[in-house]
Amino acid sequence: MIGVLRIPETVKEDVLAYRSRVAEFINGETSDVSFRAYRVPMGIYEQRTSGEFMVRIRIGAGLVTPAQLQIIAELSKKFGDGTLHVTTRQDIQIHRVLIENTADVLESLLEAGLSARGGGGNTVRNVSACARTGVCPSQVFDVAPYSIAIAEYLIQDRSSFNLPRKYKIVFSACSSDCGLASVADLGFFAVNRDGKEGFEVYAAGGLGGSPNVAIKVEDFVEKEEIFEVAEAVKQLFDEHGDRSNKHKARLRYVLARLGDDEFKKLYLKYRQSVKSDGLRGDVPDIRDVGSSQTSDGPAVALELGPNVLPENAAGNYSIRLRLKKGDITADDLAKIAEIAEKYSHGLVRATQRQDLILTSVLQDDVAKVIDELKPLGFDIVEDTTTKLVACTGAATCKLGLCLSRGLSDAIEDELSGFKDSDLTIRISGCPNSCGHHSIAAIGFQGKAKRVNGKLMPCYDVMAGANISQGQASLAKKLGTIPAKKIPAMLKEAFETDSLDQKKLKAIVKSYGDFTVGDFSDDLFFDYDSDKPFSLEGRGPGECGAGVMDVIKVDIDEAKSAIKQLRDTQTDEDRNASISKAITSAARSLLVVFGHEPKKEREIFDLFTKNLIEPGWVGADCSKLLDGVLDFKLGDRESLEDISALANQLVERVEELFFSLDASLKFRAKPVTDPADARSDESDAATVDLRGVGCPLNFVKAKLALEQVQVGQILDVLLDDGEPVKNVPASFADQGQEIVDIKQAGDHHVVRVKRKV
Numbered sequence: 001m002i003g004v005l006r007i008p009e010t011v012k013e014d015v016l017a018y019r020s021r022v023a024e025f026i027n028g029e030t031s032d033v034s035f036r037a038y039r040v041p042m043g044i045y046e047q048r049t050s051g052e053f054m055v056r057i058r059i060g061a062g063l064v065t066p067a068q069l070q071i072i073a074e075l076s077k078k079f080g081d082g083t084l085h086v087t088t089r090q091d092i093q094i095h096r097v098l099i100e101n102t103a104d105v106l107e108s109l110l111e112a113g114l115s116a117r118g119g120g121g122n123t124v125r126n127v128s129a130c131a132r133t134g135v136c137p138s139q140v141f142d143v144a145p146y147s148i149a150i151a152e153y154l155i156q157d158r159s160s161f162n163l164p165r166k167y168k169i170v171f172s173a174c175s176s177d178c179g180l181a182s183v184a185d186l187g188f189f190a191v192n193r194d195g196k197e198g199f200e201v202y203a204a205g206g207l208g209g210s211p212n213v214a215i216k217v218e219d220f221v222e223k224e225e226i227f228e229v230a231e232a233v234k235q236l237f238d239e240h241g242d243r244s245n246k247h248k249a250r251l252r253y254v255l256a257r258l259g260d261d262e263f264k265k266l267y268l269k270y271r272q273s274v275k276s277d278g279l280r281g282d283v284p285d286i287r288d289v290g291s292s293q294t295s296d297g298p299a300v301a302l303e304l305g306p307n308v309l310p311e312n313a314a315g316n317y318s319i320r321l322r323l324k325k326g327d328i329t330a331d332d333l334a335k336i337a338e339i340a341e342k343y344s345h346g347l348v349r350a351t352q353r354q355d356l357i358l359t360s361v362l363q364d365d366v367a368k369v370i371d372e373l374k375p376l377g378f379d380i381v382e383d384t385t386t387k388l389v390a391c392t393g394a395a396t397c398k399l400g401l402c403l404s405r406g407l408s409d410a411i412e413d414e415l416s417g418f419k420d421s422d423l424t425i426r427i428s429g430c431p432n433s434c435g436h437h438s439i440a441a442i443g444f445q446g447k448a449k450r451v452n453g454k455l456m457p458c459y460d461v462m463a464g465a466n467i468s469q470g471q472a473s474l475a476k477k478l479g480t481i482p483a484k485k486i487p488a489m490l491k492e493a494f495e496t497d498s499l500d501q502k503k504l505k506a507i508v509k510s511y512g513d514f515t516v517g518d519f520s521d522d523l524f525f526d527y528d529s530d531k532p533f534s535l536e537g538r539g540p541g542e543c544g545a546g547v548m549d550v551i552k553v554d555i556d557e558a559k560s561a562i563k564q565l566r567d568t569q570t571d572e573d574r575n576a577s578i579s580k581a582i583t584s585a586a587r588s589l590l591v592v593f594g595h596e597p598k599k600e601r602e603i604f605d606l607f608t609k610n611l612i613e614p615g616w617v618g619a620d621c622s623k624l625l626d627g628v629l630d631f632k633l634g635d636r637e638s639l640e641d642i643s644a645l646a647n648q649l650v651e652r653v654e655e656l657f658f659s660l661d662a663s664l665k666f667r668a669k670p671v672t673d674p675a676d677a678r679s680d681e682s683d684a685a686t687v688d689l690r691g692v693g694c695p696l697n698f699v700k701a702k703l704a705l706e707q708v709q710v711g712q713i714l715d716v717l718l719d720d721g722e723p724v725k726n727v728p729a730s731f732a733d734q735g736q737e738i739v740d741i742k743q744a745g746d747h748h749v750v751r752v753k754r755k756v
Contacts, residue, residue, distance in 0.1 A: 003113025005060035008156035043119025056119030062090035134291030139173035164241025175469035182472035207433035326354030393429030402446030404429035406527025414487035554588035615670035
């Protein structure tokens with residue numbers, strides 16, 4: 001079967017070779033760590049439930065044929081859970097596939113002209129485009145052929161699957177930027193300059209942690225030059241991306257390190273080099289991919305609501321199918337494919353809002369399509385409610401912090417009576433921004449916040465984004481709210497017409513007051529969960545990320561206390577803010593040293609031993625600890641005289657946090673000569689971590705390994721389940737060698753050789 005995207009021979013070879021690698025893994029000939037590094041770039045991720053996997057299918061430019069949709073639906077029913085998920089990058093995901101079935105899925109997709117290769121990992125990801133390019137009346141020209149050609153060019157080269165981090169490319173057909181080129185690693189805007197069509201080019205944008213708007217690197221490139229541009233940016237990224245720290249590895253961090261002017265100079269240097277040396281591999285034809293349609297007859301305005309959209313070809317219409325949370329059952333998808341084949345005379349499109357669009361429906365057929373969609377639950381005319389976009393969240397994603405889909409359901413229930421089809425609320429369960437919260441009119445970013453010594457599921461509230469060519473700006477944080485309070489907050493905002501940034505900020509502040517002493521137990525439980533909120537379930541290789549999350553909770557709390565100090569007038573409140581800032585800052589980095597203390601005096605003792613004495617913070621910080629203890633004992637009346645020093649402590653702790661490398665070691669230099677070397681609290685050859693949960697078990701194991709010489713062996717005793725999966729994977733990510741993993745009764749012994 002021939003699809004829109006022509007699969008390169010190298011990708012076909014890799015897909016067909018995958019089956020033998022699965023067999024090796026199942027037979028125990030390949031470790032879990034080694035196999036994970038292989039399967040993730042093939043587009044296969046392990047899900048929250050152990051043993052279940054997600055297959056992420058590339059849908060080039062969001063364009064898929066009805067016949068391909070039928071195949072995807074069949075595979076979901078046969079090998080998955082029968083529910084497909086449309087992502088914010090126009091991919092389609094099959095969920096809950098057993099590992100032994102993943103080869104069958106990949107090979108069946110290949111026969112259908114589809115591939116998951118590059119659906120994950122440090123690769124060239126799906127090259128996306130405006131969902132209605134080719135049929136939109138506002139477009140400069142159809143960009144789908146260029147999106148497809150760039151993808152075909154890049155993924156033929158196996159080096160595109162071994163980059164410092166992901167490389168995302170977007171094409172937008174006009175300045176409205178429905179494709180989101182303004183926040184891509186590489187973004188192309190269709191332009192017409194003096195009668196000549198081409199592209200304005202932007203680079204180094206991105207969402208996730210530390211989001212950034214892309215900067216313009218080319219005022220105009222001709223259509224055929226897009227390959228040179230994409231290759232130049234790829235080579236720049238490959239050579240200058242930070243492979244040692246995946247949290248700072250995206251292209252936008254290269255921009256931050258160099259500055260705008262130096263980045264542009266470096267890009268132009270690579271562009272010239274590519275022009276001189278020539279392109280790598282075959283250069284695909286830029287061809288008609290069936291995304292543009294023509295018809296005869298006058299255009300007639302149809303008063304059928306915002307989901308029936310006129311096209312640039314007179315008499316043709318697009319019909320938008322709004323999917324709840326991007327999900328659709330396999331049976332419904334198959335039926336939609338039948339309807340598209342019968343009426344649309346074109347391609348089905350996946351959108352960045354997690355919807356599907358049927359295009360090029362003739363005016364006389366619009367009513368028929370609407371009627372045939374009703375039994376599937378689509379009320380095309382009446383569905384004008386606020387659109388909710390949500391990532392999969394912690395329910396299935398191993399990176400998720402909060403249950404974003406549960407929040408989406410709760411918001412939908414609360415706002416069911418409100419109609420605002422122009423507004424999109426975006427929800428991400430963690431900072432990775434799969435829900436695109438940073439570009440939302442109203443967005444929510446999941447986070448953990450420590451309240452009264454316990455972790456509470458919360459969200460940062462974002463608002464005010466503007467995404468357009470050359471004028472883009474990200475949403476601004478308005479505050480933080482407990483997850484369970486968000487639906488009520490939004491309802492009040494809708495009822496009082498307070499959706500503009502200023503009014504909304506006031507409402508957020510009232511719902512995000514964490515100074516209240518008593519909090520209901522329900523606030524410490526996430527949606528659809530009967531367990532207190534925790535970081536349990538972070539996936540293999542993500543132990544280090546879990547540690548970073550715990551640290552950030554305390555640093556954010558300390559910074560918030562400092563901010564409150566600036567806004568607070570009463571002596572009582574000021575003293576409380578200073579005390580809170582010092583305690584939170586002192587506690588934040590202790591997890592790096594294998595400690596998770598609860599009591600204040602224990603926090604201060606460990607802070608002295610692990611940070612003051614080794615010289616990571618100044619010796620004068622002892623005054624802060626003594627000051628808080630004396631104040632609480634009634635031996636001093638105020639902490640005002642140490643407020644400036646408290647602020648310096650918070651800044652230094654955050655500096656140390658940002659300097660942590662993948663091995664959880666500080667890159668920053670000590671401020672004073674160490675008073676004592678770090679103590680060795682573990683056996684030099686064996687460390688028993690049975691009963692110690694993630695991520696603390698990884699930290700303790702890492703500290704123990706630091707006590708042995710390079711080339712020596714450490715045996716780590718771990719419990720079954722998540723510990724024995726996560727800790728070895730995290731060590732492997734740091735470059736250590738996993739020599740052996742053996743079961744010993746009710747636990748496992750992981751043998752690690754120190755390599756670095």
